[in-house]
Amino acid sequence: xxxxxxxxxxxxxxxxxxxxxxxxxxxxxxxxxxxxxxxxxxxxxxxxxxxxxxxxxxxxxxxxxxxxxxxxxxxxxxxxxxx
Amino acid sequence: xxxxxxxxxxxxxxxxxxxxxxxxxxxxxxxxxxxxxxxxxxxxxxxxxxxxxxxxxxxxxxxxxxxxxxxxxxxxxxxxxxxxxxxxxxxxxxxxxxxxxxxxxxxxxxxxxxxxxxxxxxxxxxxxxxxxxxxxxxxxxxxxxxxxxxxxxxxxxxxxxxxxxxxxxxxxxxxxxxxxxxxxxxxxxxxxxxxxxxxxxxxxxxxxxxxxxxxxxxx
Numbered sequence: 376x377x378x379x380x381x382x383x384x385x386x387x388x389x390x391x392x393x394x395x396x397x398x399x400x401x402x403x404x405x406x407x408x409x410x411x412x413x414x415x416x417x418x419x420x421x422x423x424x425x426x427x428x429x430x431x432x433x434x435x436x437x438x439x440x441x442x443x444x445x446x447x448x449x450x451x452x453x454x455x456x457x458x
Numbered sequence: 459x460x461x462x463x464x465x466x467x468x469x470x471x472x473x474x475x476x477x478x479x480x481x482x483x484x485x486x487x488x489x490x491x492x493x494x495x496x497x498x499x500x501x502x503x504x505x506x507x508x509x510x511x512x513x514x515x516x517x518x519x520x521x522x523x524x525x526x527x528x529x530x531x532x533x534x535x536x537x538x539x540x541x542x543x544x545x546x547x548x549x550x551x552x553x554x555x556x557x558x559x560x561x562x563x564x565x566x567x568x569x570x571x572x573x574x575x576x577x578x579x580x581x582x583x584x585x586x587x588x589x590x591x592x593x594x595x596x597x598x599x600x601x602x603x604x605x606x607x608x609x610x611x612x613x614x615x616x617x618x619x620x621x622x623x624x625x626x627x628x629x630x631x632x633x634x635x636x637x638x639x640x641x642x643x644x645x646x647x648x649x650x651x652x653x654x655x656x657x658x659x660x661x662x663x664x665x666x667x668x669x670x671x672x673x674x675x676x677x
Contacts, residue, residue, distance in 0.1 A: 416491055416558050419493055420493060420495050427551060431547075431654075434539075434654065438657045452672065
């Protein structure tokens with residue numbers, strides 16, 4: 376019985392001291408001048424809208440170019456067939 | 459088609475020219491501030507991403523079950539490419555908004571992950587069409603059906619699983635000052651989507667005509 380109690384005591388002491396070490400010793404006042412993460416929103420909004428327009432303009436441009444090319448090829452083929 | 463596309467483009471351009479003023483006039487959200495204005499491009503593009511997916515899925519189903527119709531095939535190809543474009547806008551604007559609002563660019567939650575998977579599925583559709591060789595039309599139609607099956611999963615994911623993403627109930631509850639610019643942007647994006655969709659199907663139609671004409675010339 377003594378051995379069991381001693382073992383329990385030996386196991387409990389480090390656990391208690393460990394738990395006590397994690398507890399903050401007191402409150403720390405908030406420092407207004409301390410650097411905080413300040414991520415500006417305007418560049419994110421600007422990048423978001425710009426990328427959307429670039430993607431849409433690129434797609435529209437490539438479609439228009441493909442359409443012109445295919446129409447030209449078809450017209451050329453038809454002209455060749457008539458000859 | 460020749461008249462519809464310029465008219466739709468004109469309407470979209472006029473509406474999109476007015477939208478920055480409406481978005482600027484809309485009040486910033488109380489906790490997120492200015493970055494919430496990304497919403498007016500993020501949500502319309504996400505909606506069109508889902509609309510394109512449904513169009514691609516329906517066209518794929520018609521292709522598989524309706525006797526391999528070339529029109530259904532062209533529709534699915536055009537819708538899949540537009541799903542990639544609008545999905546890209548959704549997946550780029552979302553993290554830009556999330557970085558400021560959540561403090562992280564990306565989280566592997568149900569909404570974001572399922573959206574990414576759906577977007578990759580349309581890449582697989584398009585790559586399959588480009589490099590798949592003969593018979594890729596049927597295989598890609600199968601992929602298109604799976605893409606459409608993901609749409610309800612993506613939409614309701616925010617209501618079913620714990621996520622940082624806002625719920626679907628946000629949009630119906632928007633105040634008029636935010637709702638009007640949002641729906642204005644949605645209509646403008648829809649007009650732009652319709653114009654690009656018609657243009658893309660026209661390109662596909664002419665390309666199949668050209669292939670047929672070349673095959674005839676060879677014979």
